[in-house]
Amino acid sequence: MLTTDFVPGSPCWLDLGAPDPETTAAFYGAVLGWTFRPMGPEAAGYGVLQSEGRTVAALGRLTEEGARSAWMLYFTTTDADATADAVTNAGGAVRVAPTGMDDEHRMAQFTDPQGGQFAVFEPRDDQGVEAVDVPGSLSWTELYTPDGAAAKTFYTAVFGWQYSEMPLPGDSGTYSLITPATADESRMQGGLMQLPPDALSLTNGAAYWHPVFTTADCDAATATVTRNAGTVQMGPETAEGVGRLSVCADPNGADFVLLTPET
Numbered sequence: 329m330l331t332t333d334f335v336p337g338s339p340c341w342l343d344l345g346a347p348d349p350e351t352t353a354a355f356y357g358a359v360l361g362w363t364f365r366p367m368g369p370e371a372a373g374y375g376v377l378q379s380e381g382r383t384v385a386a387l388g389r390l391t392e393e394g395a396r397s398a399w400m401l402y403f404t405t406t407d408a409d410a411t412a413d414a415v416t417n418a419g420g421a422v423r424v425a426p427t428g429m430d431d432e433h434r435m436a437q438f439t440d441p442q443g444g445q446f447a448v449f450e451p452r453d454d455q456g457v458e459a460v461d462v463p464g465s466l467s468w469t470e471l472y473t474p475d476g477a478a479a480k481t482f483y484t485a486v487f488g489w490q491y492s493e494m495p496l497p498g499d500s501g502t503y504s505l506i507t508p509a510t511a512d513e514s515r516m517q518g519g520l521m522q523l524p525p526d527a528l529s530l531t532n533g534a535a536y537w538h539p540v541f542t543t544a545d546c547d548a549a550t551a552t553v554t555r556n557a558g559t560v561q562m563g564p565e566t567a568e569g570v571g572r573l574s575v576c577a578d579p580n581g582a583d584f585v586l587l588t589p590e591t
Contacts, residue, residue, distance in 0.1 A: 330460040330467060330517055334404040337487035337508040338517055339469050340456030341402035341435075341449045342539055345390035346580050349373050352397075353387055355578050358556045359549055359586075360464045360541060379464035384457055390580075396530070397580035400437065401469050401537045402449040403487060404456070408434045411448050411486060415440075418485035426450075440482050442473045443534025461542065467587060468540035469506075469518035474533060476522030480504060483520075491520070530583060538583045546572040546588040553578075553586075 334340040346352035353364035366375035374388035405411045408426035419441040428434030434450040473479040488509030493502045504520040525533030543549040563574030571590040
């Protein structure tokens, strides 16, 4: 489970770049009940998304030329500069060099060797999101990659993650469960799954991360996705031992998963 007692390597922030933040905020408001609070003119339209008054994500304008709208997942680090060195030493690339305000936080963005984009967040006074693992918030992180073994080697070098393997139905491979280096399996935070490049159509064969959001009623939330110009790629369906889930995309094509956990 995720908690807001962030440890190194655990997810602590996420944001979304969208061509039209106001319209995008309205979509997620309908699906997940979020409200959008802009951070002021100096933030150039960037703001936080809140559920019941607690910050659960952030949203800003997509400015990178040629980039697709996508969720960016941030993992906790105690030293963004050291993590940047670890990324390059393990064969990844730095997209945005470590930057930030010393009294609040520092961040950096990277690309893994299979093309998966991710980020790190070095907290100071600003600790990250205020709610996880409750309806309307992040509950899991997931990486689709064309090379699972190489991905695990890379992220172990960068974060020291631990992995355990779960067989997939129908002899279709395994799903690697991710736990932070300093935590036990009660703090599992995500999964890693190998897929053939032709199944990674959103990124033309490159790896990509996406968030899983908890919802009280997966079927109702999924229906709201389609009513608000989003798309459903899979589900809703029941995954034994997990819950009711669907794989969706917002009107700009940013992918995410909706999950009502099994009780």
